[in-house]
Amino acid sequence: MPVQTVKEGDYDGIREEIKKVMKQPGYDDGSAGPVFVRLAWHASGNFSLVEHNGGSNGAGMRFPPESVDPANAGLHHAISFLIPIQAANPWISHADLWTLAGVTAIETMGGPRIPWQPGRTDYTGAAAAEEHRGQVGDRLPDGAKGADHIRDEIVALSGAHALGRCHADRSGFDGPWVVNPTRFSNQYFKLLLTRKWTPRKWDGPFQYEAVVAGTRLMMLPSDMALIEDAKLRPWVEKYAADQDLFFKDFSLAFAKLIELGVDRDDTGFARLVKKAAQEGKPLDKVLVVGGGCPFAGAGSKGREAKL
Numbered sequence: 001m002p003v004q005t006v007k008e009g010d011y012d013g014i015r016e017e018i019k020k021v022m023k024q025p026g027y028d029d030g031s032a033g034p035v036f037v038r039l040a041w042h043a044s045g046n047f048s049l050v051e052h053n054g055g056s057n058g059a060g061m062r063f064p065p066e067s068v069d070p071a072n073a074g075l076h077h078a079i080s081f082l083i084p085i086q087a088a089n090p091w092i093s094h095a096d097l098w099t100l101a102g103v104t105a106i107e108t109m110g111g112p113r114i115p116w117q118p119g120r121t122d123y124t125g126a127a128a129a130e131e132h133r134g135q136v137g138d139r140l141p142d143g144a145k146g147a148d149h150i151r152d153e154i155v156a157l158s159g160a161h162a163l164g165r166c167h168a169d170r171s172g173f174d175g176p177w178v179v180n181p182t183r184f185s186n187q188y189f190k191l192l193l194t195r196k197w198t199p200r201k202w203d204g205p206f207q208y209e210a211v212v213a214g215t216r217l218m219m220l221p222s223d224m225a226l227i228e229d230a231k232l233r234p235w236v237e238k239y240a241a242d243q244d245l246f247f248k249d250f251s252l253a254f255a256k257l258i259e260l261g262v263d264r265d266d267t268g269f270a271r272l273v274k275k276a277a278q279e280g281k282p283l284d285k286v287l288v289v290g291g292g293c294p295f296a297g298a299g300s301k302g303r304e305a306k307l
């Protein structure tokens with residue numbers, strides 16, 4: 001079904017268009033849903049509370065350095081699948097569309113409804129992105145690293161690895177985490193706890209594997225860190241035992257994630273903030289919806305930030 005123009009402000013109409021383009025029979029497991037979720041997460045997860053830049057506002061991944069950041073490899077597929085919707089509906093910003101695609105994909109694949117608000121603004125070009133954003137590289141978590149790299153809310157969010165797969169030509173890692181990777185569930189947590197994960201013998205990066213129902217599944221070192229770390233493991237156990245709790249916590253954490261750095265005014269419009277920290281804006285006065293992101297400052301500058 002071709003993408004259609006919907007009335008300005010009709011975000012439910014846009015959700016229907018997103019559902020249409022999620023169906024991609026020739027791509028991965030037949031759905032663009034997982035890569036939409038990853039797009040929303042990477043667009044948002046590079047927010048830094050310390051420098052107060054990054055985050056979903058602006059849709060910076062359309063321009064270097066984010067567009068060429070190896071951490072974002074493969075996300076151009078998600079951006080391209082969504083371009084026809086934006087072309088037919090130029091009233092919606094890419095930044096709103098990417099985050100709406102993430103929450104729509106989660107819900108459509110059987111996950112919880114996630115609160116979402118419009119109002120994000122796009123950078124007009126690479127120069128505007130650089131002026132407002134500064135350097136936002138090295139902030140997203142690294143799959144090859146362990147628990148000190150990860151914070152507690154990430155446990156719920158990592159449940160998104162029930163969706164999609166790793167691609168050898170993108171991250172270097174290979175394979176899905178669960179048998180049915182287009183269904184949102186707490187399977188990832190269950191499998192983490194119940195299977196014997198052994199190092200895969202291959203010439204790729206270090207990862208774990210287990211064969212389940214004839215399918216070779218994988219875990220990243222950062223996934224295994226969730227059960228190896230004494231503070232994080234109880235959350236894995238809770239989410240494995242209680243899918244409703246997982247859905248509730250995931251919904252809250254993801255809603256918070258996609259709001260990072262989106263400072264709306266009274267009209268709901270989120271203007272583009274220029275490197276606020278450098279302009280002397282006191283950091284403790286900076287509005288951060290929900291109090292900050294578990295990954296804020298996962299990169300070098302923000303790692304010491306106290307949230």
Ligand code: HEM
Pocket residue numbers: 034035037038041073074141142143144150154157158160161163164165166167168170171172173220222254
């Ligand atoms: C410790 C934090 C995390 C690390 C190290 C990590 C790492 C990775 C890696 C290496 C891939 C494979 C990329 C590829 O080869 O295509 C991946 C895929 C994915 N990640 Fe994560 N991730 C993390 C957290 C998250 C979070 C918080 C979410 C969402 C809430 C998420 C959602 C996804 C999804 C849906 C995919 C599959 C994408 C696809 O099928 O194309 N991840 N992640």
